[in-house]
Amino acid sequence: MKYKDIRIDHRIILGMIESHSAVLDLGCGTGELLSILIKEKNVRGQGIEIDEKAIYKCVAKGLTVSHEDIDSGLAEYNDKSFDYVVLNQSLQQIRNVNAVLEDALRVGKRVIVGFPNFTYYKVRLQIFFYGKTPVTGALPYQWYETPNLHFLSISDFISFCQLKKISIEKSLFLNKKRNIAILPNLFAQIGIFLISKQPLRAMEVYF
């Protein structure tokens, strides 16, 4: 597989992670990202996943994966067991976001969070003009079948980090094909954050 074939959010995460580090992927699905990280960055990777069929695919890829809920699967790791804990596209499906993020920041030295931005302009337009729950590329589900429990925006997440005194070390905003530099809360479909509990010398100001 060529670099350009790697999904854009995976590419971003690949760029955030240092070689030979230990990575825990929460909601690792069929192990796509973990496989890429192991291949490209020689990480020591593990995953947690709730879907049984996905577990079989992970095991077939040679991955170490635990079949359980993210909400309950984190408590059992020692502090700083991993260099990175990844929550890509799974944050919005977790019951207790606050507790999981806190635990992720305990278990990992850094946490990478990626989620669909609920205030992407097309989402706003759908709500505004049709008066219906939006269905987009990043939010592809009808309201009655969505696994998403939380709908948050990039601004929401930044406020959350400020409130909880979580440092945002890096942040990237994307649509399907490229990075979004201007007004990400309006124009980005996805936000990816590298966060930690380590205080940064100067908190970056985004807006």
Added chain:
Amino acid sequence: MTIEKTNPEEITIGISQIHYFTFDGLTLENDEKLAPVTIAYETYGSLNIEKSNAILIVHALSGDSHVAGIYKGENNPGWWDNMVGPGKAFDTNNYYVICSNVLGGCKGSTGPSSVNSKIGKPYALDFPLITINDMVNAQKRLIEHLGIEKLLSVVGGSMGGMQVLSWLVRYPEKVRSAIPIATTVRHSPQQIAFDEVGRQAIMADPDWKFGNYYEGSPPDKGLAIARMVGHITYMSDTSMAEKFGRQKKNNTQPFKFIADFEVEGYLRYKGDNFVKRFDANSYLYITKAMDNFDASHGKPLSEVLEGIKAKVLVIAFKSDWLYPAYQSKEIVKACKLAGIEATYCEIDSTYGHDAFLLEVEEETNLISHFVENVFYGYEVTGEYEI
């Protein structure tokens, strides 16, 4: 690797041969000496030159060394035949598979029905109380006898899983991977309670005679009842409903308490069959060994797993209420705390505890890839979809 789905009844590995290894003796965990000791075992496939492809399969309460294939002139395949053979989960084209009868058993290994050489009669209750660790020590002697330094994997379900944990905790340098299935670090009171009902049924049988029945008729009734209780705990509410419903048998006997329902007939049949192949005293000794087992001797399991390099695959089954998934999760939790790479899967099955013998496709999926990865070293294989 692709797994070909085969009809297990049609394809076995072929004729299997039972071997016996007799050695000077064992000092048991309780410091008693048992000498000499014979271990019955079978092997499948062949050991490679590096001796790096040996897999030890350890059996459950009522199992034996006959894990796959058929004996000459018989047609009962081994108890895990659909998992062991060419192209199966434990692919005998690649691996050397060993299975031995446990110490205390009655299928060729030294147990209470074996002749005590000092008195020329079966041990009966003179047989010392054995433990799961003693069973593993005997297996270790066998492995050494076969010239194997390190096992590629040790695998087993139920009581077999306890032996796997014992191997992992006590001889971590001897195993590259461990696969405990539908098992526990230690029995819960509920598990001990069911074992005790079985033991009481045997001991209440007047034919038991404090274990000295080898010259007369054995306590078949008691052992059959023990087995009936066992079978109830191996199934689930759902699997029983699916298998038997409330179907009644056509029975014309004049007795009032005949086996009206199919489930009754099934349990009686299973009980009556079991006594033909199992020794009641072995049942007492082995269930006691299970009840007394504690993989970490009261300490947190994570503490005793610290620093272990072996890879672990833990498998549980959703409808297993005898060895519920939470007990398997405890193993996973301990591995996480100890920093051991552990893969865990809770297979969605309705078969109850029996699932570990029945969910062949799912187990094959997990085990074949897991063992393959340990064998060939770590490598991300296959195409990943984008």
